[in-house]
Structures are given as C-alpha cells and as structure tokens.
Amino acid sequence: MKLDSHLHSFRSRDSTNMPKTIIHQAKKLEVDVAITDHNSIRAWKELSSLGQKAGVKVVFGEEILTFDEEKVSGDILGLFMNDFVKPGHYLEVIDSLREQDALIVVPHPFDFLRNNFSYLKQEFKKVDCIESFNSRCYADSFNSKAKAFALAHSIPQTGGSDAHFPDEIAKAFVEIPKANSLEDAHKLLKKGKGIVSGKRSSVMVHVKTFFAKKGFFKAKNF
Numbered sequence: 513m514k515l516d517s518h519l520h521s522f523r524s525r526d527s528t529n530m531p532k533t534i535i536h537q538a539k540k541l542e543v544d545v546a547i548t549d550h551n552s553i554r555a556w557k558e559l560s561s562l563g564q565k566a567g568v569k570v571v572f573g574e575e576i577l578t579f580d581e582e583k584v585s586g587d588i589l590g591l592f593m594n595d596f597v598k599p600g601h602y603l604e605v606i607d608s609l610r611e612q613d614a615l616i617v618v619p620h621p622f623d624f625l626r627n628n629f630s631y632l633k634q635e636f637k638k639v640d641c642i643e644s645f646n647s648r649c650y651a652d653s654f655n656s657k658a659k660a661f662a663l664a665h666s667i668p669q670t671g672g673s674d675a676h677f678p679d680e681i682a683k684a685f686v687e688i689p690k691a692n693s694l695e696d697a698h699k700l701l702k703k704g705k706g707i708v709s710g711k712r713s714s715v716m717v718h719v720k721t722f723f724a725k726k727g728f729f730k731a732k733n734f
C-alpha cells in the first residue's frame with residue numbers, strides 16, 4: 513500500500529482540492545490518501561464515501577495547530593483518528609490524539625519557514641513518527657535533516673505531498689509493503705515499516721497558496 517499521508521481539501525482555507533478531485537487523482541496515481549486539513553475534519557465523511565466507491569482508502573487525519581504557554585509551537589499531524597482535536601497546548605493535543613489511539617506525526621520538522629513543531633528535540637519520545645519527506649519544503653536540506661533526526665533517534669518515518677492543489681497529490685508518499693488494510697498500515701507505520709519517497713513541488717505552490725488564501729482561486733471538480 514502506498515499512502516500520501518499528508519494532504520488538504522478545500523476545507524483548509526488555503527487549498528482548492530475538492531474531494532472528488534482528490535479521489536480521482538489518487539486512483540489515477542495509485543495511492544491511498546490521508547486527509548489532514550488544518551484544524552478541521554469536515555472533509556472526512558465525503559472523502560471516505562467517495563473513496564469507498566473508487567477503491568481508494570482514506571485515512572482520517574488533521575493538521576493541528578499547537579501552542580505553549582505563550583506562543584504558537586507549530587503543527588502536529590494526527591493520522592488514523594476518529595474524532596476532532598481542537599488546537600491547543602501541544603501537550604494537550606498529544607494527549608487527545610493518544611486517547612483516540614491516533615498516530616502522532618511531526619510534519620516538516622525542520623522547515624523553519626513553515627509552522628514546524630518547536631519542541632521536537634525535547635519531546636520526540638511523545639510522538640510516533642516524523643515526516644521525513646514533505647513535498648512543500650522549500651529546501652532539500654529540511655527533509656534530509658528530518659530523515660537524519662529520525663534515523664539518529666530510531667523514530668519511524670512517514671512522507672506526504674502536503675498537497676493544497678490537485679497537481680501536487682502523490683508527489684510524496686510512504687509505502688507500506690505488507691499492509692492490506694488501514695489497521696495494518698497504522699500498526700506497521702508505528703513499527704517503522706514505512707518506506708518514504710517523494711519529490712519536492714515547485715516553490716510556485718507557495719505563491720498559489722498565498723493567492724488561494726485571499727480567495728483568488730475557485731475549487732473545481734474534474
């Protein structure tokens with residue numbers, strides 16, 4: 513099973529991916545997908561039913577904004593979730609994800625130009641995986657640092673496109689050779705059996721994101 517473990521739908525303010533488009537692209541590119549909108553689970557149901565019809569597996573996830581006592585402390589990704597987790601103190605977010613037995617992932621951990629989690633070095637024992645490839649990282653070195661950190665501390669790895677637009681879907685993924693179901697995928701990723709590969713997206717995607725946030729693009733189905 514190949515899983516693009518980080519992607520957004522139009523339920524994230526800065527994405528134009530319609531659920532139908534996500535499933536269409538996933539099927540064409542032969543990947544399963546995790547839906548990880550910013551602080552929202554509103555696309556879960558629609559994606560899940562479209563995925564079921566098309567034979568694309570959909571992992572329920574969320575990219576959750578965290579804080580410490582004073583300021584933003586970056587994003588945490590929950591995968592294999594079954595309920596919404598609201599943004600909050602990073603320790604509370606981690607606890608809430610643990611309570612629902614979700615897979616806790618630190619996305620783009622060394623991309624200081626984006627919302628990277630600032631407590632990775634102190635708290636890595638509390639998380640399950642590190643995203644060692646994110647297609648939206650501005651520099652290869654951000655991904656190579658993530659991979660090196662994961663290897664140095666024996667932390668399992670995931671990878672994802674972080675797609676906000678259709679042509680980014682499946683640019684990165686984690687392959688889980690022995691997984692036939694989402695339950696298998698969850699267990700095997702936690703054990704570090706995922707093999708990550710991917711390509712970086714053009715930096716133009718960030719320009720598009722800037723304009724999408726301002727409402728310049730309309731989401732469209734195809």
Ligand SMILES: [Zn+2]
Pocket residue numbers: 518519520548575674
């Ligand atoms: Zn993201």
